[in-house]
Amino acid sequence: MTPRTLFAKVWDAHVVHRFAEGGGPALLYVDLHLVHEVTSPQAFEGLRQAGRRVRRPERTVATVDHNVPTGDRSLPLDDPIAATQLDTLAQNARAFGVELFDLTSPQQGIVHVIGPELGLTQPGMIVVCGDSHTSTHGAFGAFALGIGTSEVEHVLATQCLVLAKPRTMEAHFIGRRSAGVTAKDLILAMIGRIGTAGATGHVLEYTGEAIRSLSMEERMTVCNMSIEAGARAGMIAPDETTFAYLEGRSRAPGHRDWGRAVEAWRHLASDPGAEYDRRVDIDAAAVGPQVTWGTNPGMVTDITGYVPNPADFPTADERQAVERALAYMALTPGTPLEGLPIERVFVGSCTNGRIEDLRAAAKVAMGRKVASGVRAMVVPGSQQVKAQGEREGLDRIFREAGFEWRNAGCSLCLGMNADVLRRGERCASTSNRNFEGRQGAGGRTHLMSPAMAAAAAVAGRLVDVREWAVA
Amino acid sequence: MTLTPFVRHFGKCAALPRANVDTDQIVPKQFLKRVERTGFGSALFRDWRFRPDGTQNTDFELNQPAAVAATILIAGANFGCGSSREHAVWALAEYGFRAIVAPSFADIFYANCCQNGVAPVRLSGDEIEELVRRCRAGHGGYRLTIDLEAQRVTDDAGFTAAFTMEPYRREMLLRGLDEIGRTLLEETRITTFERTRT
Numbered sequence: 053m054t055p056r057t058l059f060a061k062v063w064d065a066h067v068v069h070r071f072a073e074g075g076g077p078a079l080l081y082v083d084l085h086l087v088h089e090v091t092s093p094q095a096f097e098g099l100r101q102a103g104r105r106v107r108r109p110e111r112t113v114a115t116v117d118h119n120v121p122t123g124d125r126s127l128p129l130d131d132p133i134a135a136t137q138l139d140t141l142a143q144n145a146r147a148f149g150v151e152l153f154d155l156t157s158p159q160q161g162i163v164h165v166i167g168p169e170l171g172l173t174q175p176g177m178i179v180v181c182g183d184s185h186t187s188t189h190g191a192f193g194a195f196a197l198g199i200g201t202s203e204v205e206h207v208l209a210t211q212c213l214v215l216a217k218p219r220t221m222e223a224h225f226i227g228r229r230s231a232g233v234t235a236k237d238l239i240l241a242m243i244g245r246i247g248t249a250g251a252t253g254h255v256l257e258y259t260g261e262a263i264r265s266l267s268m269e270e271r272m273t274v275c276n277m278s279i280e281a282g283a284r285a286g287m288i289a290p291d292e293t294t295f296a297y298l299e300g301r302s303r304a305p306g307h308r309d310w311g312r313a314v315e316a317w318r319h320l321a322s323d324p325g326a327e328y329d330r331r332v333d334i335d336a337a338a339v340g341p342q343v344t345w346g347t348n349p350g351m352v353t354d355i356t357g358y359v360p361n362p363a364d365f366p367t368a369d370e371r372q373a374v375e376r377a378l379a380y381m382a383l384t385p386g387t388p389l390e391g392l393p394i395e396r397v398f399v400g401s402c403t404n405g406r407i408e409d410l411r412a413a414a415k416v417a418m419g420r421k422v423a424s425g426v427r428a429m430v431v432p433g434s435q436q437v438k439a440q441g442e443r444e445g446l447d448r449i450f451r452e453a454g455f456e457w458r459n460a461g462c463s464l465c466l467g468m469n470a471d472v473l474r475r476g477e478r479c480a481s482t483s484n485r486n487f488e489g490r491q492g493a494g495g496r497t498h499l500m501s502p503a504m505a506a507a508a509a510v511a512g513r514l515v516d517v518r519e520w521a522v523a
Numbered sequence: 524m525t526l527t528p529f530v531r532h533f534g535k536c537a538a539l540p541r542a543n544v545d546t547d548q549i550v551p552k553q554f555l556k557r558v559e560r561t562g563f564g565s566a567l568f569r570d571w572r573f574r575p576d577g578t579q580n581t582d583f584e585l586n587q588p589a590a591v592a593a594t595i596l597i598a599g600a601n602f603g604c605g606s607s608r609e610h611a612v613w614a615l616a617e618y619g620f621r622a623i624v625a626p627s628f629a630d631i632f633y634a635n636c637c638q639n640g641v642a643p644v645r646l647s648g649d650e651i652e653e654l655v656r657r658c659r660a661g662h663g664g665y666r667l668t669i670d671l672e673a674q675r676v677t678d679d680a681g682f683t684a685a686f687t688m689e690p691y692r693r694e695m696l697l698r699g700l701d702e703i704g705r706t707l708l709e710e711t712r713i714t715t716f717e718r719t720r721t
Contacts (some may be wrong), residue, residue, distance in 0.1 A: 068716045069709050077691050079709060081716055091608065093558035104703070119556060133556040140558045184607040184631060198631055200609035201560075202638035202702070210706045212713060216689055218630075248543055249601035252630060282604060284630050348543050348604075369542050369599065376541070466606075468552045475575060487547040487605060489570045 055323035057220050058289050059255045062195040062320065066178050068212055077216040083177040083194075085207050086163045087114035087150065089141040090468070091182030095205035096144040107211045109149040113172060114141060116154055117162045119468040122431050122458035125155055130470065148208075161434020161460040164188040164402035168272065169436055171301025175290035175317040180207055185402045185484065186285075187278040191271035192298075193290035193320050195255070198279060218284040219329040221254040225262035227337035232518035234412070235270035236404060236482070236501040238262060239277045240342035242334050244352040251283035254330065257322065258288050262336035268297040269408040276403045277484055280349040289321035343389045343514055344486045344499040346377035351486070353389065355504070355516045361385035380488050381496050382476075389514055392498070396479035397428035397509040398491070399455075399502050401465040404482035405433025407440050409502040413482075414446045416506035416520065422454035423512030429456045429471065431463040455509065467492045480508035526640035528699035532621050533668045534594030538658040539584050540651070544598060545605035546632065550614040563610050564617030589663030597654050598625040603632025612639045622669045624676065626651050637692045640699060642671055650676075650684045657682065671697055 056064070069079040092114070099105070106112055119134040121127075129135040138155070145152035153159045159166060164185050167173040173189040179196035180186060182204040189196035199213065207213055223242055243250070256278050258271075266274065271288050278286025295314050298304045305313040340354040351374070353360070362374040362385065378385065383392075399405075399413045410432060422428045430450050432438035438460055441447055447457045464471040465483035473479055473495025482505050483490075486497035498514065507517045554566035571583045579586055585593075596615070602625040603611060612635045615623070622642040636643040646654070657678065658665045668677050671693060677683045688696075695702060706713075 069712045071691055077689070079706060079712070081713070081720075090555050094560045094609075097558070097560075102703070131556070137556050137558055182607060182609075184605065198607040200607055200612075200631060200635035200638060202609060203634065206703050206706065209703045210713065211717075212706055212709075214691070214702060214706065216691075248604055249627060249629070252601065252627065279605075282601065282629060348545070369540075373542055466547075466552050468555060485545075485547070485605060487545045489551055490547050493551070493570050494575065 055326040057322045057326045057328060058193055058257055058287055058320055059195060059220050062176055062178065063217060065176065077214050079212050080178055080215055082180050082207050082211055082213055083111060084167070084172055084179045085112045086167055086179065086181035086186070087112060087204070088118055088163050088181070088183065089116045089137045090118040091201050092144065092204055093137060093140045094201050095208055096148065098205040099148070099208055104209045106148040106150060106208045111211060112150045112208065114145050114150050114152040115160055115163050115166055116141060118462045118466065120155060120461040121469050122461045122463045122471060125459055134469065158435050158439070161436065162402045162405060162462055164276065165405060165433035165437065168192065168268070169301070169434055171298055171304030174298065174304065175294060176320050180213060184279045185276050187283065188272050188276040188402055190275040190278065190285050190287040191268060192294055193287060193317065195285055195287065197285045219254045221251050221256050221283070221330040221332065222328040223256050223258050223332050223334065225258065225260035225334045225336040227262060227335060228265065229262050229336045229339060232341060233339055234501040234503065235266055235273040237339050237342045238334070238336060239274045240344070240349065240352045240499065241339040242332070243277065243281045243349050244342070245334065246281055246332055248280060248348045248350040249282040251278070251281040254283055256281065256283045256286040257328070258286060260336070263288060264291070267408060268293060269406045272406065273403055277349065280484060290317045341501060341504050341517055343504070344497070345381065345383060345389060346374065347380055347486055347488050349484065349486060349499060351377055352499070355390055355514065357389055359383045359385055359387040359389065390516055392478070392514045393512060394478045394480045394498070394508050394514065395426060396473055396477050397426060397505050398431070398464040398479055398481040398483060399429070399505050400431030400433065400463055401483040402433060402462070403484040404502050405431060405437065407437050409482065410437065410441050410446050411444070413502040413506035414449045416503050416517065417453040417455060417510065418449045420453055420510045422509045426509055426512050428454065428509040429458060429464060431458045431471070432460050434460045453510070464491055466490060480505045480514065526699040529621065529640055529642050529671055529696040531668065531670045531672065532594065532642070534621060534666060535592060536595045536597055536654070536658045536665045536667055537585055537590035537593035538597040538655045540597070540599050540655045542599040543601045543604055546603055546608050546611040547605055549603065549611035550608065555608060555610055560613055561617065563614035567614040567618045592619065594619055594621045595667050595669065596620050596623045597651060597658055598623055600626040600648065602628050604629040607631045609635045609638070612636050612641055616641050624651065624654065637695060638702065640696065642669060642696055644669060644676060644686050646676065646684050646686055653682065
């Protein structure tokens with residue numbers, strides 16, 4: 053048999069029907085459909101108008117994350133429109149029989165944090181959600197992709213998705229990463245190399261020693277940002293690390309089925325000799341801590357780097373884009389990134405809001421103080437991450453250092469709730485997008501790892517965390 | 524949901540030749556709290572159309588008199604990247620756009636266009652450059668015909684370019700098809716698939 057990639061194996065196992073011979077799209081069966089408050093109301097309304105039901109409610113799980121407050125949850129929501137959106141999801145979940153982790157649930161959190169945390173996300177699955185960062189779940193060897201609201205309605209009604217088969221692209225990370233370099237740095241460096249449309253139409257598979265040695269949480273950070281390279285999805289072959297993470301989680305296969313499940317998952321890895329349509333090699337050992345300087349995640353450099361000069365870019369389009377970005381970011385060509393003063397810090401998001409991320413930031417914050425004039429927020433990715441952090445005393449470390457310790461949600465990653473940057477504020481952020489206005493109209497975002505963001509909070513400026521003695 | 528079929532459209536053009544226009548720009552997050560599919564037109568490119576003090580930003584391409592009532596947007600590469608929010612397409616459609624012509628689109632945005640009867644048309648970078656030039660020279664009078672049946676874009680001054688769209692998507696747009704209705708015709712196959720897997 054022809055050697056197949058991980059992606060091809062998952063794809064083949066889910067084809068219900070092919071619409072036309074030779075290149076037509078496939079009807080794919082969806083194993084897990086995650087739902088949140090922002091991209092679902094119009095989909096449920098569509099079902100209602102057409103008199104349709106949710107075909108497989110037991111494969112559908114909802115939570116609230118995008119517009120929820122991260123402050124005091126005993127108070128009613130200040131924002132009546134956000135409250136309506138939350139109420140609408142609650143009503144829809146009840147009416148259509150879908151499980152919902154609402155604001156009062158100890159399992160509430162960012163949809164891409166709770167899926168893995170509960171063991172809902174499993175190797176070999178097709179996972180969809182009306183959110184582009186669904187690519188996160190690919191860390192388990194699932195084919196996980198973000199979809200629009202019409203497609204959300206389609207999956208609710210049919211448990212299937214119509215999709216043309218994407219091409220494949222191997223991102224091969226050679227060697228080991230150096231000390232002080234995180235999964236976030238690896239993926240930012242890759243996006244810097246191939247650009248924000250570098251993987252459009254492709255499913256990325258991350259391979260190589262530097263990927264294999266990552267923990268599950270680090271793999272999720274890598275896969276999470278696949279969409280920032282334009283990819284349809286990102287995947288990593290499941291292995292012992294994956295199985296160890298999943299074993300014993302409440303929604304993972306139980307004791308009786310565990311052995312059989314793992315046996316099946318072992319066959320998912322790409323076969324030796326499997327061919328990808330494209331390949332990019334990244335020298336992991338050469339990657340340093342990354343910081344973005346512009347208004348998309350591909351506008352990135354090492355912390356030891358400088359703000360680029362538009363004149364150095366080859367095409368007129370790029371020169372114009374860099375000029376616009378520098379004007380928005382209020383940066384002058386040639387300025388070192390290191391030393392750039394910041395006013396805000398955000399540790400959190402589906403990219404870097406898991407327990408290991410909070411531990412890494414806490415390690416830097418421990419015994420130190422947030423610089424005067426800096427407002428720093430830690431927003432756990434889920435209430436379970438928050439509870440775990442509190443069991444480990446991370447909340448005390450952060451609070452004593454002057455960080456705010458908040459409730460779970462997307463928060464300042466997209467600023468749909470009250471957590472926003474003010475115009476002109478510069479933020480060291482562990483999130484995934486530095487688009488204009490993403491964190492608040494006129495706000496300026498620099499993406500980086502949790503340790504780098506925590507160090508920036510303490511220094512009041514961007515610093516190279518490798519120069520900090522962190523035990 | 525039934526859509527207006529898209530077969531052939533003759534309309535006025537506006538050019539926004541910037542690469543990597545993300546969906547956060549097309550419809551900023553503060554407008555995503557609505558539970559309806561409507562009401563997003565006024566939010567389109569909000570932070571570019573208006574200055575911080577709320578006045579209109581007359582420098583922005585779509586605010587120029589020449590762009591008023593345009594129905595075809597000539598855009599840059601990787602248009603619609605970032606967030607999966609379909610609100611971006613709802614906003615473009617409600618604002619009046621029926622087609623977007625660009626060198627490339629982000630995948631999710633492309634699919635979202637097709638779901639809403641908005642035609643995403645891919646032309647080469649050179650062809651887009653030429654269209655931008657003609658659009659600017661036309662001072663608000665530049666019009667294109669987008670013929671989805673023939674897969675061709677033409678103007679009345681000799682510009683003509685072919686494009687391709689995968690047959691399934693094209694058929695959906697041409698006939699204004701409801702994709703869910705289409706898929707439910709395969710009900711037996713879905714049920715059989717479910718039975719064989721468990």
